[in-house]
Amino acid sequence: MLPLQLDGVSIAFPNPPGPPRIILRATDLVLPAGAMVGLEGPSGAGKTSLLHALAGLEPVAAGSIRWGGENIAELDGAARAHWRRRHTGLVFQDFHLIEGLSVLDNVLLPVWFDMFRTPRALRDRAKALLVGMGLPMPLPPLAVLSRGERQRVALARAVLRQPPLLLADEPTASLDAEAAGRIGSLLVDMAANSGATLIVASHDPHLLARLPIRLRIAETRLERLA
Numbered sequence: 001m002l003p004l005q006l007d008g009v010s011i012a013f014p015n016p017p018g019p020p021r022i023i024l025r026a027t028d029l030v031l032p033a034g035a036m037v038g039l040e041g042p043s044g045a046g047k048t049s050l051l052h053a054l055a056g057l058e059p060v061a062a063g064s065i066r067w068g069g070e071n072i073a074e075l076d077g078a079a080r081a082h083w084r085r086r087h088t089g090l091v092f093q094d095f096h097l098i099e100g101l102s103v104l105d106n107v108l109l110p111v112w113f114d115m116f117r118t119p120r121a122l123r124d125r126a127k128a129l130l131v132g133m134g135l136p137m138p139l140p141p142l143a144v145l146s147r148g149e150r151q152r153v154a155l156a157r158a159v160l161r162q163p164p165l166l167l168a169d170e171p172t173a174s175l176d177a178e179a180a181g182r183i184g185s186l187l188v189d190m191a192a193n194s195g196a197t198l199i200v201a202s203h204d205p206h207l208l209a210r211l212p213i214r215l216r217i218a219e220t221r222l223e224r225l226a
């Protein structure tokens with residue numbers, strides 16, 4: 001497991017006809033391997049944009065994002081995508097599940113994209129994860145699952161290959177209090193059990209309270225609170 005290190009990172013978006021609009025600056029930040037991090041800030045502060053940069057989904061305007069010795073910020077788009085598939089698991093507020101696929105195939109989808117097949121061991125692990133997360137068995141069609149159950153499917157997909165970096169963007173925002181509590185616990189427990197670094201952008205005070213390192217974005221600055 002590796003530390004995550006940000007140096008002089010800035011994230012900007014095109015703002016024609018003017019210069020690019022800088023939405024976030026992060027001077028120096030080192031997160032040790034296995035860190036449990038809550039990322040907070042008002043709506044529009046740049047939390048999603050930062051997670052996307054950390055996942056290699058979007059390039060940064062300046063600076064370096066190092067995972068171990070590798071600077072993700074200097075990789076081209078294809079290399080960032082490759083890095084992302086090897087190192088990250090992503091959980092989103094709106095789950096990003098594919099309606100036409102079964103629950104199990106949704107969990108296995110990234111494997112299929114990578115390998116064009118789904119090895120038996122990963123199918124078995126996917127089933128075991130879904131059972132462990134309390135999904136009804138036999139698995140019903142995706143269409144009948146509740147929002148909390150859908151988020152558990154998305155979480156199983158994110159952790160299937162035990163990525164060392166788990167990134168979650170408001171994973172409890174569309175859930176009722178009970179489902180939110182359950183997803184928060186699963187997320188934290190999964191990361192702790194595998195030793196993964198977990199970074200969660202959230203407005204949910206219960207979830208944030210479970211994450212010992214707290215980051216906040218305020219007026220385009222990323223600052224560490226604890």
Ligand SMILES: Nc1ncnc2c1ncn2[C@@H]1O[C@H](COP(=O)(O)OP(=O)(O)OP(=O)(O)O)[C@@H](O)[C@H]1O
Nearest residue numbers: 013014023041042043044045046047048049050201
């Ligand atoms: N592709 C884009 N092009 C231009 N501006 C963008 C783009 N994506 C995001 N932004 C802007 O960047 C700022 C930060 O957006 P971001 O979604 O990262 O905020 P956030 O903190 O995640 O907000 P929320 O809590 O509402 O999800 C916003 O002003 C947004 O409009």
